[in-house]
Amino acid sequence: MANSGDTAWVLASAALVMLMTPGLAFFYGGMVRSKSVLNMLMLNFIALAVITILWMLFGFSLAFGNDVGGGLLGNLDWAGLTNSFGKLAGFGTDDAPWPGGDALPVLAFVMFQLMFAIITPALISGAIADRAKFWSWVVFLVLWASVVYFPVAHWVFSFDGFIGPNSTGGWIANKLKALDFAGGTAVHINAGAAGLALAFVLGKRKGWPRETPRPHNVPFVLLGASLLWFGWYGFNAGSALAAGDLAGVAFTNTTIATAAAVIGWLLTEQLKYGKPTTLGAASGAVAGLVAITPACGYVDTWGALVIGVVAGAVCALAVSLKFRFGFDDSLDVVGVHLVGGLIGTLLIGFFSKVSVNTASVGSDGVFYGGGFTQLGRQAVAAGAVLLYSFVLTLIIGFLIKFTIGFRVSEEAEVTGIDEAEHKETAYDFGGIGGGGGLSDSLKPTAAKSTESLERSKA
Known part of the structure; x- marks a missing residue:
């Protein structure tokens, strides 16, 4: 029988994660030019519509259906979700990755994971801001979610025995036994690698890097970051899938790491540029949220503090890599999400403690006597997702580019994408x-x- 408290927490968490996508839209929208802000908002908002339909039709089934072989992809038994009504996902068995003692309605879990599927491709949009066609982006969402996100979600999130007593899941979760509590690999490394690939596919903005557009509305950026921080509690603490101790651990670690990352980013700015910025504070918060995501259910508060400080400082430095290597990642998806996701995923290998999460399939980290076993697992998982996402995104991106076209005309880019693509302006x-x-x-x-x-x- 389902636990009403746990069910309520998971549904509330799903709503919190849903709010993150509009929050991301404002975070990104504030950083672009005033004449392309609507396009940026739409690239995010449309993901809510497109991915929801895909998830219902076949996405959830590919991600969490019984494995068809090798831990690479689920079957289509859950296609259309018509067989999920009234069914329960039990996670009180020995095979389960979560410590809840009761069952969870399958549809509650479906909706919770849907929100992850929505925000992951939305994150990619920041890498191609100011130059992407709207309908080409919609096609990209369909293809990328189908061949990249759904399989990777199966690898990372689909544990044996969760959806059904005899169900089998993905290779990273069950065979490799790498740890990813809420999506450092499946969400952030995945999106960051895809953002890097699309930056190569679409090329540089006109005039970049000689001309670098300034954010048109920094208050929007801070508002978006605040909404992301708020929604991230559903993202991380909700991934406990139970209103219990582990949710409290994830909630606490999320707060500590994010606060530490803000300080780490601002101190780095102060030392490098002589001034702390509002944009830096917002970006630092997001970097901390990204880095603690995979680790929040496996480390203690000291581990969260270190992960946050390191993420804030390193990501603040990493955002300048695009100038050194010449790829135009418009809104620093690579510097924040790819680098932050790598930091959080790899530092689990140093700071994980089995005592924090006794249901963990992993082992203690280097600093707690576990040796380098877990670190090796984390590195393999991060590298596999990064490589798969980068290569497949390049293929999808070039396919769109050489068929229907991916980039707006030079005239539209100069005069304003909002008018050219949507026949309206923000102001x-x-x-x-x-x-x-x-x-x-x-x-x-x-x-x-x-x-x-x-x-x-x-």
């Missing part, structure tokens, strides 16, 4: 000043105020 600057500065509804009020002022003078 009506023409309404400010003479000729329509006041709406019709305000004109009588303004006139009365003028008459009153004249009478008072008289």
Whole structure:
């Protein structure tokens, strides 16, 4: 029988993770030019629609269906989700990766994992900001989710015996036994590697790096980062799939690492540039959230603190790699998500403690007497996901580029993607000043105020 408290927590966590995608849209949207902000928002928002339909049709089944061989992909037994109503996923058995003592409605788990599937490709959009066609992006979402995200989710998140008593899952979770509590490999390394590939496919923005557009709305960036931080509690603590001790551990570690990363990023900025920036604080928070994601259920608070500081400082330095190596990653998807995901995934090998999560399939890290076994597992998992995502994304990206085209015209890029792709703009600057500065509804009020002022003078 399902535990109502655990079910409520998982559904609430799913809603929190859903909020992360609009939060990401504002985080990215604030960093682009004012004439391409709507396009950036739409590249994120459309993922909510497209990935939801794919997930219902076949995505969940490919990711969590019974393995078809080698731990690489699930079958289509759950296609359409019609056989999931009233069914329970038991995670109180010896095979289970989570410590809950009761079952969970399958549809609650389906919705929770859907939100991961949505935000992962949305993250990629930041790497190609200011130059991507909307409908080409939609095609990319369909192809990339189908051949990259769904298989990788199966590798990392599909544990033996979870969806059914005899179900078999992915090779990273069950054979390699690498640890990834909430998506350092499946989400962040996956998206970061894909972002790097698409940056090569689409090429540099016109004038870059000689001309680097400034963020048009830094408050948007901070708002987006705050929404991401808020939603990330569902992302990480919700991955415990039970309202218990482990959720509290993940929640606490998420908070500590994120706070530490903000400090790490700002101190790095101070030393390198002489000033701490608002954009740096927002980016540091996201870097910390990324890095602690795979580790939040496997390390103690000291481990979370170190992971956060390292992620903040290293990611602050890593964002400049695009200038050194000449790839135009517009909004630092590589520097924050790929590098941050690698940091968090690899540092598990040093800081993991079985005592933190007794249901863990891994072992203690280097600093707790476990040797280099777990570190080796983490490195193999990170490398496999990075390579698979990068190569497949290159293929998908070039396929779109040489068929329907992926990049907007040079004229659209210069004059504004919002007008060219969506026939609208985010801001009506023409309404400010003479000729329509006041709406019709305000004109009588303004006139009365003028008459009153004249009478008072008289």
